[in-house]
Amino acid sequence: MLEPTIPPPMMTTSAVCIRLHFMASVGNSGNFRATYADVSIRSMRRNAYSLARLALACAFLPAALAVGQSQPGEIVGEKLPVPGKPVHGTTSQLSEVEREMVDGMGPQQQAERLLQYAISHHRGATDEIKARVKQWRGQIKQSDALTTLMDVALNGDDLRVRAAVFEIDLAVANIEKTSEEAEALLRVPETDPKYAEYSIWYLGRLANRGVEPERIHSQLRVWAHSENEQVRLRAVSAIADIGTDDTVPDLVEAFHHDASFHVRIDSAGCGLAHCGMLTRAQRMQAVPGLIEMVEDKKLDGETMKYGYRALREITDQKLGDDPGPWREWYAAHGAETTERFRQFQKIMEAQP
Numbered sequence: 001m002l003e004p005t006i007p008p009p010m011m012t013t014s015a016v017c018i019r020l021h022f023m024a025s026v027g028n029s030g031n032f033r034a035t036y037a038d039v040s041i042r043s044m045r046r047n048a049y050s051l052a053r054l055a056l057a058c059a060f061l062p063a064a065l066a067v068g069q070s071q072p073g074e075i076v077g078e079k080l081p082v083p084g085k086p087v088h089g090t091t092s093q094l095s096e097v098e099r100e101m102v103d104g105m106g107p108q109q110q111a112e113r114l115l116q117y118a119i120s121h122h123r124g125a126t127d128e129i130k131a132r133v134k135q136w137r138g139q140i141k142q143s144d145a146l147t148t149l150m151d152v153a154l155n156g157d158d159l160r161v162r163a164a165v166f167e168i169d170l171a172v173a174n175i176e177k178t179s180e181e182a183e184a185l186l187r188v189p190e191t192d193p194k195y196a197e198y199s200i201w202y203l204g205r206l207a208n209r210g211v212e213p214e215r216i217h218s219q220l221r222v223w224a225h226s227e228n229e230q231v232r233l234r235a236v237s238a239i240a241d242i243g244t245d246d247t248v249p250d251l252v253e254a255f256h257h258d259a260s261f262h263v264r265i266d267s268a269g270c271g272l273a274h275c276g277m278l279t280r281a282q283r284m285q286a287v288p289g290l291i292e293m294v295e296d297k298k299l300d301g302e303t304m305k306y307g308y309r310a311l312r313e314i315t316d317q318k319l320g321d322d323p324g325p326w327r328e329w330y331a332a333h334g335a336e337t338t339e340r341f342r343q344f345q346k347i348m349e350a351q352p
Helices: 012-025 040-048 049-067 096-103 107-119 125-136 144-154 157-172 179-191 195-206 213-223 229-242 245-257 262-272 282-283 287-295 300-313 323-350
Strands: none
Touching: 012 300, 107 125, 107 144, 107 157, 125 157, 144 157, 157 195, 179 195, 179 213, 195 213, 195 229, 195 262, 213 229, 213 245, 229 245, 229 262, 245 262, 245 282, 245 300, 262 300, 282 300, 282 323, 287 300, 287 323, 300 323
16 A cells, blocks of 8 residues: 655754764765664764864855845746746756757757757757758758747747758758859759749858858849749848848838839848848848838838838837938937947857
8 A cells, every 4th residue: 555655844954954964974885774873972083074064064054045045025936927028947058968868869850959949049059050950951851840940930039040040941951051052043043943932042041151142142133123023022032031231222122112012021121120130230221211211102001001110120119100200210319229239239149
């Protein structure tokens, strides 16, 4: 008959010291079948040095325990609100246990688990992705789980995690990060037009990862003025993926002037305000052009609405749909806001 297990009572500081005292008296032999005869005056004298250290530790133990306890007014337990700033419950470092778990997985599970860790801001997760991704190329596929994780990552605020998605995406497609691969993809829209969107998609990712960025950007500019709406849609999105200063004017132009609503909003507007690989400081470069855009009397109402939304998302300002206050704000605060975003970016980049 099983008897209920009774949890041990909470030990007071005195109880802790008494138990430690007994253990010190017995010694570190590993023999826990000690009798009371063993814990004699003679044995205690033999362990005088250990007991002296124990006494010192016990003298400081109450203070140490007090420091570790929650302080009055500290927000813990049921007082912890769901809204508000992050409250860290564990280290953000990728742990030894997590690394060991990943080591025991196959390539597909490794990619999915490490991307999950990267989304959760585990320090070291993107490093692990970078170190392993070459071995994943051709070994992983676009599973439902990976697709969901990639969507979440691309909508997050950490560009390093977005870059990790690009690395994984290229590995899924078995595309090497080489100039030869870029040249092959650049020829596809002409030689095999039905795969044009596919090649343009991956060219943006290659350019962001440092493979022929100027060459690719130059050709994407050409495709951004194609008669084919889908080609323009992919080309403008791929330009947003490059993440360099000279892509900002291309995106502003497409947002303002492209004939397709989807190209204007889904590719260019999103690429300026939220999507793609521009930093917050880089997105601020678009503000003067966006103000000119919303001042355009010929602009349709829906695009104008998204123009103001882009201004608010880029700047964190809650101004209304009126270009005048936006011009005044930018003249007074544009430079300092850009510098503040730039300094924040430097702090983020300095983190391990």
